[in-house]
Amino acid sequence: KAGVTQTPRYLIKTRGQQVTLSCSPISGHRSVSWYQQTPGQGLQFLFEYFSETQRNKGNFPGRFSGRQFSNSRSEMNVSTLELGDSALYLCASSREAVNTGELFFGEGSRLTVL
Amino acid sequence: GENVEQHPSTLSVQEGDSAVIKCTYSDSASNYFPWYKQELGKGPQLIIDIRSNVGEKKDQRIAVTLNKTAKHFSLHITETQPEDSAVYFCAASLTSGTYKYIFGTGTRLKVLA
Numbered sequence: 001k002a003g004v005t006q007t008p009r010y011l012i013k014t015r016g017q018q019v020t021l022s023c024s025p026i027s028g029h030r031s032v033s034w035y036q037q038t039p040g041q042g043l044q045f046l047f048e049y050f051s052e053t054q055r056n057k058g059n060f061p062g063r064f065s066g067r068q069f070s071n072s073r074s075e076m077n078v079s080t081l082e083l084g085d086s087a088l089y090l091c092a093s094s095r096e097a098v099n100t101g102e103l104f105f106g107e108g109s110r111l112t113v114l
Numbered sequence: 115g116e117n118v119e120q121h122p123s124t125l126s127v128q129e130g131d132s133a134v135i136k137c138t139y140s141d142s143a144s145n146y147f148p149w150y151k152q153e154l155g156k157g158p159q160l161i162i163d164i165r166s167n168v169g170e171k172k173d174q175r176i177a178v179t180l181n182k183t184a185k186h187f188s189l190h191i192t193e194t195q196p197e198d199s200a201v202y203f204c205a206a207s208l209t210s211g212t213y214k215y216i217f218g219t220g221t222r223l224k225v226l227a
Binding site: 035040056105 | 157160215
């Protein structure tokens with residue numbers, strides 16, 4: 001059974017640019033959530049999608065957005081990049097829609113903003 | 115706001131010794147507490163979880179305890195091995211609110227051979 005796949009794995013951008021990250025969940029999983037991981041801050045929740053609907057949103061500025069497609073694949077976009085956006089962005093999928101299901105994480109997309 | 119505090123941030127133990135990581139949560143309505151292990155270059159992976167109707171759960175060398183009154187939960191690893199070296203995250207689920215889990219800031223465990 002294939003795991004969660006994130007692309008690209010690494011990318012470098014400059015301030016002011018925008019970036020799109022992609023996540024393919026495990027087959028049959030309808031919930032996809034995104035987290036930002038930075039040293040010392042742990043995993044910060046960005047948003048969660050279920051059946052193409054954003055169900056939950058974390059405390060991030062509007063420059064961070066996402067969407068989910070009918071096949072459950074998800075993308076997140078960060079516009080007008082800032083140096084502080086440099087981080088590992090993790091995608092996780094789960095079967096359930098409630099907040100007691102196991103999260104299956106991808107290996108992440110490491111974004112560096114110069 | 116709601117948060118989960120995790121201590122220590124780094125922990126070094128000799129191979130064969132025990133390791134304990136502690137977390138405190140703020141939302142008394144939280145009812146699910148998973149622990150994730152993240153190895154270098156990989157995403158976090160669930161290693162054990164506990165629900166609020168249980169005080170302790172064990173799986174081989176790993177155990178988790180929960181004190182709902184004090185809003186504390188802990189991860190215990192016995193007979194540590196070099197492959198236990200990783201970053202460990204605790205988390206608590208919110209039964210209401212805008213997001214699924216609140217994660218702790220992580221503990222980097224080093225098992226010294």
